[in-house]
Amino acid sequence: MASSSSLYLLAALLALASWQAIAFDPSPLQDFCVADMKSPVGVNGFPCKNPMEVNSDDFFNAAKFDMPRSTMNKVGSNVTNLNVLNFPGLNTLGISLARIDYAPLGVNPPHIHPRATELLTVLEGTLYVGFVTSNPNRFFSKVVHKGDTFVFPKAMIHFQMNLDHNKPAVAQSSLNSQNPGVITIASAVFGSKPPISDDVLTKAFQVEKKLEKQQIIQQEEEQKLIQSRMASPSSLCLLAALLALISWQAMASDPSPVQDFCVADMHSPVRVNGFACLNPMEVNADHFFKAAKLDTPRKTNKVGSNVTLINVMQIPGLNTLGISIARIDYAPLGQNPPHTHPRATEILTVLEGTLYVGFVTSNPNNTLFSKVLNKGDVFMFPQGLIHFQFNPNPHQPAVAIAALSSQNPGAITIANAVFGSKPPISDEVLAKAFQVEKEIQSQMASPSSLCLLAALLALVSWQTIASDPSPLQDFCVADEHSPVLVNGFACLDPKHVNADHFFKAAMLDTPRKTNKVGSNVTLINVMQIPGLNTLGISIARIDYAPLGQNPPHTHPRATEILTVLEGTLYVGFVTSNPNNTLFSKVLKKGDVFVFPVGLIHFQFNPNPHQPAVAIAALSSQNPGAITIANAVFGSKPPISDEVLAKAFQVEKGTIDWLQAQFWENNHY
C-alpha cells in the first residue's frame, strides 16, 4: 500500500511538472502548427515546425490500433496513447486518442485527465465504468457493452473494469486535449457516495479485499498512515497538484465548463450557447451513455458512406465539454465526400479496410496532404479544412471511428452546400466561381440528384468557439524575425515596440484592380500589423467589379462582419448539413451582414455598370480563407479525380477538365 501510493505521488508530481509546460490547449492561429520536438524553446504546447518541412506523415500514425496490447501487469490493463508527444500534427488542435486493452477482470484504475473530457467507445467485451464528481462526490456508473459509448467529464475521477472472467475487452477513447495528462490518485475514491465496488478498489490499490476491509475497520491506523503521508514532501506536491487542478478547472479551454458537468436540458425553453443545464439532482448515468451500436455496420448511401455521429444531441452529458465521436462506414469504392467541420479537428482511426484520405490547406497554397491508410492507422484533419476519405477497394467495405473536438462539430459537404442549398445560390455566382459556363455547371450535380449525407449532423445553435487565445499581457507584438515558430508569433521585446507596430498606411480608401472573378480582397491581418498578434481581429477591404464576385469560401478561424461602402451586393451563407439552408440578402450602401465562423459564404455585385466596395472585420488575427473551387479543383497535388467525380456526381472527364483550369485566387 505504501509503495504503490508513493507511485501515485510520483505520478502527481510528474503531472504537475507537465501542467506547467501546457496549462491548457491553445487555439490554432493558422491551418496547423506541427510540433517541433527538437526545438529547445519551451512554449505553451510546442513550437511549430517549418510549414515547408511538413508532410502527410506529420498527420499520420501507424498506431496499429487494431492490435491487442499486453495486459500482463498488476492492474490488467494497457493504455496506448496517441497524443502530441507521439503525433506532432496534433499541436494546438486540442484532441488526442487512446486504445485501452483490459485483461479478464482487468481494471483501468481510478484516475483523472486534468485537461480533457473523455468519450469512451467499447470495441470488444463488457465494461463497468464510472466517475465521481467533485464534492459532494456523487458516483455515476454503468455497465457498457460492445458498441456503447460513455462520457467522463473533464477532470473527474473515473475508471473502467472488464467484468468478464474469461475474455479480454477493448475500448477506444477520444480526449479533447492534445496532451490530456493523467493522475491516478486515491483521494475521494474511498469517500464517494455510494462507494465504488470493492472489486474495483482492491485491484486498483493492489491489496487483498480483506486487507482493504481491514483498513476500513482499522480507521485509526489508516488515519495515522494518512497523517504520515501528509508530512512527507511528496504529499505536499500532491496537495499542490490538487489545488492546481481545482484552479485549472476554472480556466479550462473552450468551450469552458464552469462546473463538473452541464447535461443538456433538451426541453428547456431557454436558448443559450449550446444547451441550458439540467438540474444536477435529475442527472443520472444514462445522461452520459448511449447504446450506440457503434460495432454494427451501417447501410451506405449513394456516395457510398454513412456517418453515425454521437454528439450532444445523442449524449446530453456532452454539453459544454467540446467532444464527439462518429462511426463511418464506406461501401466498396465509397467515399465520405469533401467536407469541412466548422468547429472541430478530427482524428480518424481505420477499423476495417483501406482508405485514401486527404485535406487541403487554405489559400493561397491549397496544398493537398494525402495518405493511404490501413487497418489500425490514424490520421488527423485540422479544424475547418476541406477533407475527404475514399475506400479504393472495389470488393471490401471499410470502417473508421472519428473523434471530433466539439460537442457539435457541424459538417459542410462542399458539393451539397454549394450546388444543393435551399434556396439555390444564383447560377451566375456559381458559374463565375467555378470559372465554367452555366451549362457545364448545371451538368454538375443538380440539387435534386445530390444525396444529402444523412440526417446525422443536426445543426443546433451555433457554438461560438473563440479561435484566438486571450491575451496574457497588454500586447504581444509579433516578432516576425524571431527564429522561433510558435502558435501565432513570438512577442517582440516590449522595449522595442512603438506606435508603428499598431499602424499600417493601408490606403483602404483606394480602389483595387480586380481579377478574373471580378474582385480583390485586401486583408490587413497580423502579417501587415504585427500588433494584432494574440488579439483576435483583422480587417479587409473588398473591391467588386461590375458583375464581380467574391466566390464561395470559408474562414476556418473567423466570423466576419461586412459593411457595404459603395454599391449593392447580393450576399449569402449556407448552413451546415443536413439543411444547407441559404441565408441571402441584397445589401445597400451602409448595410451590415454577418457570416458565422466556418460557413461557406459569398458576395456578388449584381450591377453591370457600377463597382462595389465593402469593409469586412474578422474575429481572428489570421482568419485563413478557403476558396471552395480553388481548394477542391486547384489543390497541389490534385485530389484524385475518382473522388471528385463521385463527390460532384459528374463524369471523370469533367473533373479532369476543371482540374486543368487555372484557379485564380483573389483571397490570401
Ligand SMILES: *[C@@H]1O[C@H](CO)[C@@H](O)[C@H](O)[C@H]1NC(C)=O
Ligand atoms: C506556401 O508556399 C510558399 C512558396 O512555396 C512558402 O514560402 C510558404 O511557406 C507556404 N505556406 C505554407 C503555410 O505552407
Ligand SMILES: *[C@@H]1O[C@H](CO)[C@@H](O)[C@H](O)[C@H]1NC(C)=O
Ligand atoms: C502495453 O503493451 C505493449 C505492447 O504489447 C507492451 O510493450 C507494454 O509493456 C505494455 N504496457 C504495460 C503497462 O503493460
Ligand SMILES: *[C@@H]1O[C@H](CO)[C@@H](O)[C@H](O)[C@H]1NC(C)=O
Ligand atoms: C445509415 O445507416 C442507418 C442504419 O443502417 C440507416 O438507418 C440510415 O438510413 C443510413 N443513412 C444513410 C444516409 O444512408
Ligand SMILES: *[C@@H]1O[C@H](CO)[C@@H](O)[C@H](O)[C@H]1NC(C)=O
Ligand atoms: C432543418 O430542417 C428541419 C425540417 O425542415 C427543421 O425541423 C430544423 O429545425 C432545421 N434545422 C435548422 C437548424 O434550421
Ligand SMILES: *[C@@H]1O[C@H](CO)[C@@H](O)[C@H](O)[C@H]1NC(C)=O
Ligand atoms: C489587388 O489589387 C492590387 C492593387 O491594385 C494589385 O496589386 C493586386 O495584384 C490585386 N490582386 C488581385 C488578386 O487581383
